[in-house]
Amino acid sequence: MASSGSMEDLTAALESSCSTQTAASAENGPGISKKAAQKAAKKAERLQNRQAAAATAATAKEEDDPLGHNYGDLPLEDVQSKGISGRIWTKVSELDAALKERNVLIRGRAQSARGKGKIAFLIVREQGYTVQCVATVSESVSKGLVKYVTGLSKESIVDVEGVVSKPDVEIASTTQQVVEIQVRKVYCVSKAASVLPLNLEDAARSERDLEKAEKEGVQYVRVGQDTRLNNRVLDLRTPANQAIFRIQSYVSMLFRQYLLSEDFVEIHTPKLMAGASEGGSAVFKLDYKGQSACLAQSPQLHKQMAICADFGRVFEIGPVFRAEDSFTHRHLCEFTGLDLEMEIKEHYFEVLDLLGELFVSIFDGLNAKCKKELQAINQQYPFEPLQYLRKTLLLTFPEGVQMLKDAGVEVDPFGDLNTESERRLGQLVKEKYNTDFYVLHRYPLAVRPFYTMPAVDDNRYSNSFDVFIRGEEIISGAQRVHDPDLLVKRAGDCGIDVKTLTAYIDSFRWGTVPHGGAGVGLERVVMLFCALNNIRKSSLFPRDPQRLAP
């Protein structure tokens, strides 16, 4: 509890408050006496000093404040594992009416601080939740404390102790709307620089609000993608970004939960490899103790080898490296692959059945468990909820081509679809089947990797598939060639040097179950579930051809 101050303190505080008022009047008002002018000048100087102090984050406290121990910068040693005080911090998210009149201690960021006379308002934010803290000069709260609060630099970490109270009117600007905290003590645990490279309020503003303001003649700062990414640690503090990465965490969790319940084994395959994992040029090369090595473009070869090693059903969540030059809204040089591979008895539909159920469980899970997060994203980046069927729609590639043709879009029936055709097909499928999520299978063999099983009835096609959300690919998969002779032939047909693949191909000579699998891009799933316009928004610290930091 805050110690109560003397009567003298209270008077001093009131006087001080009055002086400020006077000073303000003096600056504005005409026809004042000399004494008053002197007084005003003195006050103005004090005000300047105060502002200067605020600008340097108000480290100073009034020397003679008998309640000075109730506020100030916490010495490092106090959070250097000096001891265990037994105090309990309440989470901002847990502050509610049930705690009314209770003394609480919170730790969070000074999102904003403003003071006027005897009162200061501090919004404290903890992981996306905010609460208003009010410091009012009283017998237990000194003028010095109010001044200190006012001068706190934005984003500083503060410990606030105070009493939970109910505001007269619900607070619209904080997440905790029915309670506020009457401050008794406040300490700064870690001071933020007074000038930040970006303002969080700007970074959190929606395009809609920006446009609305512009129409009204207000010009807000529009924080560009590069400024955000250059200062990612600040950018990530916006409510939308806090939500996006909590959703990303949920996607992985739901992915694994479903697969573990279906007898999959989680594996970890090496990212350092002797040969290029899938051929092609988009590979990062490096020296490995004198040997030429590269970074795995996918866990493809090793996850198949895990099947050859009798694990039956395996999955992996890990980084995937692509030295691509694509500078698009949906390509990264490093992303998180959700990979799975499984024995099949007869047909690649066994993989598709599982994938369909897996993703319905992920979408259901997100909708059920991430309501607040989805709402936070929607505030900044409004989007339509994902529409999906309980039983996932399967279309063949020729059916897709035909739908495009019927809509006047001509595509090569044995070529790949480009981004534009995929988008268009996504729209057509949505109109016809009312789903944003569907599978396109039986792709032309020529556009798939060498390890893809040709179709049994027509080897111009293959037992392969892509899966789409909102017209963009999130999954690629297939039945694999498990016959070593056919595999060698297919590698040769695709111009791949089988010598670099010896260990992989040999694995199939020791008996192999027919199998298939798929690779999912985690960032794409998050991006498209939330209809974000750029994959950099769903990558924590993105890597693209031009970005290797932070």
Added chain:
Amino acid sequence: MASSGSMEDLTAALESSCSTQTAASAENGPGISKKAAQKAAKKAERLQNRQAAAATAATAKEEDDPLGHNYGDLPLEDVQSKGISGRIWTKVSELDAALKERNVLIRGRAQSARGKGKIAFLIVREQGYTVQCVATVSESVSKGLVKYVTGLSKESIVDVEGVVSKPDVEIASTTQQVVEIQVRKVYCVSKAASVLPLNLEDAARSERDLEKAEKEGVQYVRVGQDTRLNNRVLDLRTPANQAIFRIQSYVSMLFRQYLLSEDFVEIHTPKLMAGASEGGSAVFKLDYKGQSACLAQSPQLHKQMAICADFGRVFEIGPVFRAEDSFTHRHLCEFTGLDLEMEIKEHYFEVLDLLGELFVSIFDGLNAKCKKELQAINQQYPFEPLQYLRKTLLLTFPEGVQMLKDAGVEVDPFGDLNTESERRLGQLVKEKYNTDFYVLHRYPLAVRPFYTMPAVDDNRYSNSFDVFIRGEEIISGAQRVHDPDLLVKRAGDCGIDVKTLTAYIDSFRWGTVPHGGAGVGLERVVMLFCALNNIRKSSLFPRDPQRLAP
């Protein structure tokens, strides 16, 4: 169900069966007629042919066998997604007495096949579970089928259809001991080469059995580490290895499950970085689109940046790269890091409390859920179950040094412990406290990374810790320096160029909560929980200074 043959088929089958018997008698019996001799020669030739056929994995089937459709090599197209038959495969692990007299279809590996006259025994293995399949010549089973079974090459994938029956005596050599399968049909789905680089029976033999056999004058092949790792896909099929990697999967699962329940967010940080993540020379370098880049030695910097970005508590499971030259039983150039980082209010004991509970939940989980797996490992690599306390033991570094001193081992009180001292201390702790799992904290500052928080009372020490299983380190962690000025100073003291760490250090200038965390080596946890003698045994496809394949 097997289709029933005609009367003619039956006669042919019986005749065929009888001939084999006669041949066998002829070969063994003395004083035979010319006709019998001719017949015997003919039979011997047939036998030779049969053996030759067996050596080439018995592709041929008897041309004139009216029951020939019940066995043989399955054409590729039958498993090339031709159609969905609706047949149901039963797992070998699910075969039990409840299925007696039921017709079942299984798919697995021909672990061993041997025939004698009218009968053949085939052990089918599916993911570590085995069942005996018996093919006996009868009205529905031709001699050709029995011959075909006998000739199956080891490790080939087979579909076996038959009736579950109860053997007269429990079968000691298979995991399914109370049932066997009376074979009706058998097809080879994928043929293994007749000569394999290692024999699974050899690879699965325990040191104890090898020594016992040697004493009895039997010399088995001892499969060396390199042979195993060069042919890892085969090596991984042993029961012990199947178990090790299922346990590894469980460790990750239990790790995440606990942390998610404690409000941690799972993150994925980049492995491609502009500077060396922790300084030092043990870093893999590569060219990144013309920029000099390196592979992350840990997610240290980015997980701390995630804390600066308000995620509160984060964890990551991902690859960690160390270009070390250490060629020891416990170092790898690539391993799986289980990393966590969390806000702390006052003391690094908050991290230690969580780690203690986390690992007790992992150990409890493994003991409860992996009984079969632990048993399988114990068969090949016998070990004592891990002893651990409900409340994890904490010892300070000086206490550890004193215990060693009392035992006659002198160590530098401000240096690091070497492997030998750590082992010895582990033994002393086990004797005194009866635990294989404990924490040593308050390490000398000089032996910890620059971002480690110095101890508040004596800056020769630090707020850091290592955690040990059976005297070997599995976890390293600490409270971090969250003050940017101190961080710059510490980096300078450690001879690190802060220019390469700008983004990291800047993150602390925007307000940072005090925090701490730890990094766990997944392969080490598995290795030491099971008391394996080499980390290569708990890495799926290990990477060390001399190994980049398979």
